[in-house]
């Protein structure tokens with residue numbers, strides 16, 4: 001699956017978007033036992049209806065090993081109509097929601113018939129209705145809401161699916177694999193039959209029935225096979241599907257070139273759905289997508305939306321091998337498919353765009369979403385040891401830190417050996433349910449490299465902290481490193497970790513790389529490394545390209561950082577030097593200490609004026625770290641002090657360098673439909689510069705923003721301008737909001753932006769605005785995208801959410817309680833906004849704890865929210 005990320009908003013950080021009971025038992029990794037019964041084949045017959053659907057399942061079951069345990073089939077909310085074994089009515093019992101059948105023989109055919117109610121399914125797990133169509137979401141445990149089955153990823157079956165329904169309501173009938181038969185029934189009904197030749201776990205099952213139209217194309221694979229491609233949407237949305245189609249074909253070609261992986265069926269379908277809990281789902285040959293990750297045109301989608309669509313389309317496609325052909329043995333191994341596939345989609349996006357800017361974005365997401373997770377009460381290893389509700393583990397740790405782990409393997413082995421390793425992994429485990437250890441073993445066997453020390457990254461939670469100091473004497477520089485790992489819940493004692501650090505020495509006078517980059521692996525608590533032939537004052541360039549997902553504190557003077565920001569030969573390190581410079585000023589300001597604004601201003605000015613840097617990089621480099629990121633550096637968080645410090649620095653920059661910012665804001669026009677990295681960079685810089693200008697003279701900035709808004713021939717400029725205006729007190733603010741609403745209120749995805757921009761506004765009255773928006777007729781709590789746009793986005797608005805009167809806490813807690821009754825998975829993903837209550841100043845800390853306690857005391861709380869809340873309070 002692809003996680004959902006709130007779209008990039010200008011000059012504000014994306015929310016650490018919230019990822020995804022007393023009777024709630026923890027499931028532990030060490031208790032894993034192979035399945036008692038296997039199901040080599042399953043045949044499903046659906047009699048489809050929006051209100052009621054009837055499902056008949058025929059399972060051929062086989063006893064797995066020597067035992068006399070009964071067949072235990074998971075179920076959830078199913079109305080059982082009939083059960084038979086080998087054609088005879090069968091004795092059976094219910095064990096809670098599970099169906100238990102005693103079977104004497106080692107093999108049998110088990111038939112069940114159930115009814116389910118798609119339109120009443122507000123959890124959006126299993127089979128549900130969305131805008132008159134029927135669709136499914138089964139990962140992680142949704143299949144048990146469709147039929148009785150051993151719902152675990154290590155039970156792989158061949159599927160035959162027959163579905164029948166009203167031809168007018170459901171003209172299009174889709175499932176996994178190949179369509180093998182179809183026909184008409186009586187009473188305006190029709191049917192279709194699908195066969196998927198590849199055995200798969202039930203979480204990859206999919207079905208779609210509805211009134212859809214396709215954008216069709218084809219792709220010829222490297223062995224010359226033609227694959228029919230189709231993207232299915234409502235007819236009116238067809239013109240918005242071309243970017244997704246182009247992205248799919250690019251991804252198919254990329255996976256052949258970079259990983260040698262070819263697509264394996266004759267058809268590949270993508271379906272867009274407007275009510276969807278996550279980003280998208282990689283069901284074999286029938287990917288189901290949140291429409292936000294399919295639909296785009298210049299009028300309605302930003303450059304970031306276009307990039308996200310390419311990323312998610314590629315991510316789900318890549319799962320065909322890293323997830324479908326080789327799946328996970330159990331849900332503790334989720335990162336086996338997700339960490340690896342995120343690494344693959346990050347590499348793809350870097351290859352088709354700007355690698356330096358892509359790396360900066362990846363690291364920003366990691367820092368904003370994963371680092372807080374790793375340091376809070378919900379910290380867990382990349383391969384968790386236990387869970388109550390697996391939906392809560394679709395986290396930035398499993399996905400993004402998991403991807404960093406794979407990237408470290410890639411860094412240590414080099415591209416060629418890494419590829420040999422993945423080839424062996426796919427060859428060895430094709431058609432199997434594998435583990436993270438299997439993956440590492442394949443890399444080790446193919447490369448002849450012992451990676452066992454690195455496996456601690458799978459099991460130990462928390463972000464390592466590294467201190468670095470460079471000594472210089474004669475022609476030798478010595479790098480002294482120290483690492484430290486803080487305790488995390490259930491892991492009080494930590495081991496040192498192997499930390500691969502790409503390091504180089506830059507000459508202060510020459511600005512050249514005087515000691516070329518080398519890979520250092522810090523694997524002791526304290527270690528020193530020598531650099532020879534250091535002929536001038538050395539500057540330390542460390543963790544280049546962010547080679548390890550750690551927090552590093554290097555002893556460096558502001559002048560050193562200023563020099564590195566201009567001269568470092570690694571683009572990421574240059575960005576990092578700039579960020580460190582600003583961070584030092586911001587944290588000093590928040591603590592009430594004297595602030596050195598001048599060095600920051602000088603560095604920003606040099607960055608803006610540099611001809612060697614492209615606009616996209618400039619925009620990233622001058623972006624002032626968000627309140628959330630500053631809070632991560634404080635021992636005691638005072639949101640007002642942080643916000644004031646950030647405002648002062650932004651104002652100092654705007655006052656001192658207004659002319660240069662204005663020039664960047666006005667940099668030469670590019671056409672709105674130009675999606676080249678350069679054009680995107682110019683648009684990004686235009687809005688980032690505008691955001692900084694707005695910290696100076698508000699009235700002038702409001703005029704500039706309104707002009708950009710009115711003139712915009714694309715959503716990037718329009719949303720960027722509105723994103724600046726919403727935080728200002730100027731008459732243009734409401735004019736622009738109204739114009740935006742009137743123009744786009746019929747387009748759900750654009751209306752999401754309208755809600756999200758206001759929820760992210762940096763204003764004293766944001767809580768009032770958000771409370772009003774929650775009463776707006778267009779606010780629909782059952783639609784996950786809309787809920788995330790308002791409540792999710794607000795939870796990530798550091799200053800507003802943490803407003804001193806506690807009303808932000810009350811609002812979000814109320815939302816979580818209300819949403820939990822409808823869709824526990826989505827509600828639970830908003831809880832982490834409260835997670836780090838212990839780090840806040842005493843008054844806020846107490847109010848956050850009270851909010852959590854109030855949620856915990858709500859009767860009938862779901863397992864999802866119970867787990868998040870009880871762990872946050874523990």
Ligand SMILES: [Zn+2]
Pocket residue numbers: 001002003315319337338341
């Ligand atoms: Zn995924």
